[in-house]
Amino acid sequence: MNGNIIIELNGISKSFGSEEVLKDIDLKIRENEFLTLLGPSGCGKTTTLRIIGGFESASKGELLFEGKDISGVPPYERQINTVFQKYALFPHLDVYGNIAFGLKIKKVPKDEMHERILEMLRLVDLKGFEKRNVNSLSGGQQQRVAIARALVNKPKVLLLDEPLGALDLKLRKEMQHELKRMQQSVGITFVYVTHDQEEALTMSDTVVVMDKGVIQQNGTPIDVYNEPKNAFVASFIGESNIMDGIMHEDFLVEFSGKRFVCVDRGFREREKVQVVVRPEDVEIVSPEKGDLTGVVTEVTFKGVHYEMEIRGDDRRWLVHSTRMVPVGSSVGIKIVPDNIHVMGGLS
Numbered sequence: 001m002n003g004n005i006i007i008e009l010n011g012i013s014k015s016f017g018s019e020e021v022l023k024d025i026d027l028k029i030r031e032n033e034f035l036t037l038l039g040p041s042g043c044g045k046t047t048t049l050r051i052i053g054g055f056e057s058a059s060k061g062e063l064l065f066e067g068k069d070i071s072g073v074p075p076y077e078r079q080i081n082t083v084f085q086k087y088a089l090f091p092h093l094d095v096y097g098n099i100a101f102g103l104k105i106k107k108v109p110k111d112e113m114h115e116r117i118l119e120m121l122r123l124v125d126l127k128g129f130e131k132r133n134v135n136s137l138s139g140g141q142q143q144r145v146a147i148a149r150a151l152v153n154k155p156k157v158l159l160l161d162e163p164l165g166a167l168d169l170k171l172r173k174e175m176q177h178e179l180k181r182m183q184q185s186v187g188i189t190f191v192y193v194t195h196d197q198e199e200a201l202t203m204s205d206t207v208v209v210m211d212k213g214v215i216q217q218n219g220t221p222i223d224v225y226n227e228p229k230n231a232f233v234a235s236f237i238g239e240s241n242i243m244d245g246i247m248h249e250d251f252l253v254e255f256s257g258k259r260f261v262c263v264d265r266g267f268r269e270r271e272k273v274q275v276v277v278r279p280e281d282v283e284i285v286s287p288e289k290g291d292l293t294g295v296v297t298e299v300t301f302k303g304v305h306y307e308m309e310i311r312g313d314d315r316r317w318l319v320h321s322t323r324m325v326p327v328g329s330s331v332g333i334k335i336v337p338d339n340i341h342v343m344g345g346l347s
């Protein structure tokens, strides 16, 4: 991701009592970037966001905005706005009044205020809803009002904490595309928190995978999916076959009792590694053509593909295939070098 760095976290740690929930977080966020903090419940995503927004202070480390330390700056003086999981709209105000609220406090002239609110209503696709009571809106519409209310202040950064968490699956998918469109249209930085890997991969320029208060990997969606740095990232982002392996030469890795050519480089001879193979990268062939063999033990129809379990000599393989192979079939398994992802640093 190109662009100037707008926010920088240097060695940020946070403890609540004796529990350290963020450990030495280093993170650079760029102008116009859609960056997502992704991880399981309790990994520290919200705490990171709250520190950036100014609702929580770090126990250690430095928080820079456009190169200046903003640790002591209160939330309302930061050029950062937040959309929370619960929309927290003002129930006694209509849609227009909700969006106007911050501008009135800032005493923005009436004409300019009106112009900016109309622009926001267009952006979030709620033109004509000005007079509606916010309680009469659907969850998705309420969330659009919350986003309009935050963006009308023209922040440089918008923080979003699981904003689609309360919506049903279909609406969520719609809103994911809408949010991406809004971000591109206003051209500001979005920092988004979710525990949903698919959501993160769909919307983001950069995905930051967290676990136990530590950044496990920071990269593009394609990087974190295709080149997970460790077993946690591999299993959290999509389903995987993860095996213990051993390197023989720089490009030969042994697992399941066979040697495979791989494309990852830079390992030591006999280095212990872990190997990740995505279910969609396991090719089913006839037994004599396979590198490994197994028996199909389970088949589940998933719409686009069949999910299959194949019991091999030493492990069960999870396989996604568009071709159905009946339970009980003896099959061969083939994996091309490009689809064998080797993770080192274990020994």
Ligand SMILES: Nc1ncnc2c1ncn2[C@@H]1O[C@H](COP(=O)(O)OP(=O)(O)OP(=O)(O)O)[C@@H](O)[C@H]1O
Pocket (backbone or CB within 6 Å): 016, 021, 039, 040, 041, 042, 043, 044, 045, 046, 047, 048, 195
């Ligand atoms: N104010 C607080 N006081 C004490 N502990 C807290 C406080 N806020 C957060 N924690 C703890 O810090 C850890 C990280 O919480 P955080 O909310 O940042 O995680 P998260 O990844 O956003 O999780 P979720 O997806 O469930 O919101 C958790 O163990 C949580 O219980």
